[in-house]
Amino acid sequence: MYKLIYYTHTMIKFILLGFLNYSPMTGYELKQTIDSSTSHFWHAHHSQIYTTLRKIEQEGLVTSEIINEEGRPERRVYTITSTGKEILKEWIDKPLKTISPIKEELLVRLFFSAQRDRQSVINELKYQRDLHQEVLASYSLIQKTISNHKHQVVADIENESKFWAFTVDMGIKYEQMYITWINEVIQHIN
Amino acid sequence: MYKLIYYTHTMIKFILLGFLNYSPMTGYELKQTIDSSTSHFWHAHHSQIYTTLRKIEQEGLVTSEIINEEGRPERRVYTITSTGKEILKEWIDKPLKTISPIKEELLVRLFFSAQRDRQSVINELKYQRDLHQEVLASYSLIQKTISNHKHQVVADIENESKFWAFTVDMGIKYEQMYITWINEVIQHIN
DNA sequence: CGCCACATGTAAAAAGTTACATGATTAG
DNA sequence: CTAATCATGTAACTTTTTACATGTGGCG
Missing domain, CATH: 1.10.10.10 (Winged helix-like DNA-binding domain superfamily/Winged helix DNA-binding domain)
Structure with missing residues (x-):
């Protein structure tokens, strides 16, 4: 068998x-x-x-x-x-018919953070916000680099870079959303 | 860094x-x-x-x-x-000092989608948008359920549910951001 | 009778991470 | 001379997924 x-x-x-x-x-x-x-x-x-x-x-x-x-x-x-x-x-x-599952350690931690010292939670969130701000800054840089398209190896660079830019746009939106959310959570904890 | x-x-x-x-x-x-x-x-x-x-x-x-x-x-x-x-x-x-890495299959696909038939890409994005709209709707429901807090097992449910709600808020923000982004990409592909 | 919900597990494999290992060239 | 960058791999391990495996009770 x-x-x-x-x-x-x-x-x-x-x-x-x-x-x-x-x-x-x-x-x-x-x-x-x-x-x-x-x-x-x-x-x-x-x-x-x-x-x-x-x-x-x-x-x-x-x-x-x-x-x-x-x-x-x-x-x-x-x-x-x-x-x-x-x-x-x-x-x-072959079109994708599913959504990629999310694995976000910070959300797991926050979910179980009700009994923690509030200032510790806020400090952790602020630290995370800083990290996301760094990522956001790096994505903004990449966005500029793509529009200057220096990747000479690729044929039809104009069109390719358009699709690359879409993914960077998502990255920027994601990080902005994340930072906004952290700020709101900090507000609500206080 | x-x-x-x-x-x-x-x-x-x-x-x-x-x-x-x-x-x-x-x-x-x-x-x-x-x-x-x-x-x-x-x-x-x-x-x-x-x-x-x-x-x-x-x-x-x-x-x-x-x-x-x-x-x-x-x-x-x-x-x-x-x-x-x-x-x-x-x-x-012990506070979290790192960011969880993202694994998003749709972004990988879009990154390499420049040579694809545009309508196929748009169809895939629309399908994904529908999925995310469903998730968003389910999160909105959860948000209501949490504020009605029916989880009697947990002590200090008021405070616990507050932290659960934070994670749902992120889910809603994330799905809204995702849908907005898909709409923008569809616009730019055309 | 068949399907669904309840209920618990193991086996096997794939996927991903960390550590081990080596060696060349180049710039300060 | 030494650190960084270039360059390639393997070994060991953890984590995650898929498949195998079994059985009960209730409902239509």
């Missing part, structure tokens, strides 16, 4: 394919690219990136080539295959 | 302790309680709840007792211990 097992596509696989669809890259470059873009809504450690790249290479979605240049460390450059492009297109063309 | 939190002392443990601190409960009841409250910002499957309960029982944070009533299935009722209360207090009193 055998089982039919179909596993939930891990998002990082499609993020890697998505970026490799722009141009061939190493795991290191992918990590940096993700860190400065999609990590704000889907992050990954380098260990996960390297292992996933090897996995999708075995699946035939990418190929890799070791590049050795004088006076530089060895680099393994990954290139998307036609199968990889198909899988990527299949995924992006 | 802000840091993202990558590992936690498994949040579900503290959620279970948090609820058992209100009153003794079975795994089944905890699952239902979580589903109708904290699951909106930290969810768990029943398998994780049952195994975590057994784990924290071995750690001495809870005790369990099997209750057999006529004409009812066997129930294992968990009760928090004094050690459990200490561990819970220790956790809640």
Whole structure:
């Protein structure tokens, strides 16, 4: 007796394919690219990136080539295959029918904070507000960078950057909403 | 510079302790309680709840007792211990210094959607907007329920429900922000 | 009779995080 | 010389998800 097992596509696989669809890259470059873009809504450690790249290479979605240049460390450059492009297109063309679940530690903590010292709760909220203000500031910077579009590797940069900007807009809205909420909670605790 | 939190002392443990601190409960009841409250910002499957309960029982944070009533299935009722209360207090009193990372599949998809058929993207966004509108409606209902506070088990319900309401307020703000953002993206795609 | 709600668990796998490990080049 | 950046990986572990597994009682 055998089982039919179909596993939930891990998002990082499609993020890697998505970026490799722009141009061939190493795991290191992918990590940096993700860190400065999609990590704000889907992050990954380098260990996960390297292992996933090897996995999708075995699946035939990418190929890799070791590049050795004088006076530089060895680099393994990954290139998307036609199968990889198909899988990527299949995924992006199948509309998402669910909402991603939220995991917010601060909300869990606040939910159970009724018996805590009020000033401690307020201090914690203020600290969190500062963190979110930092994130907001960094998103505002990214927003400017995207409109100056310096990512020369990508074809049709005008259109691509438009969609990147949408995600930054969400980030800004989210952080503004978060900060407003914290301020309101602080008001109501007092 | 802000840091993202990558590992936690498994949040579900503290959620279970948090609820058992209100009153003794079975795994089944905890699952239902979580589903109708904290699951909106930290969810768990029943398998994780049952195994975590057994784990924290071995750690001495809870005790369990099997209750057999006529004409009812066997129930294992968990009760928090004094050690459990200490561990819970220790956790809640230590302020959170990091931000929970976001994992939003829709944003990943939108980021890579520049080459897609525009109408497909808009349809997907409209579908997502409907989902978020449903969630928003359910949060509005919860908001009313909390102000009518029917949770008789909890002592000092007035104060507790205030903190529960904060998390619902965030949920409402979040969904409103999300819907606004989707509407704006749809506008900009056209 | 079948389905739903009640009720509890385990097994197996996937997904994600932390730590371990190594070594090159470059800028101060 | 030393710290940072470049560069790639594996090992161990935790966390989360999916599937397997079982049984009762009540209702239509």
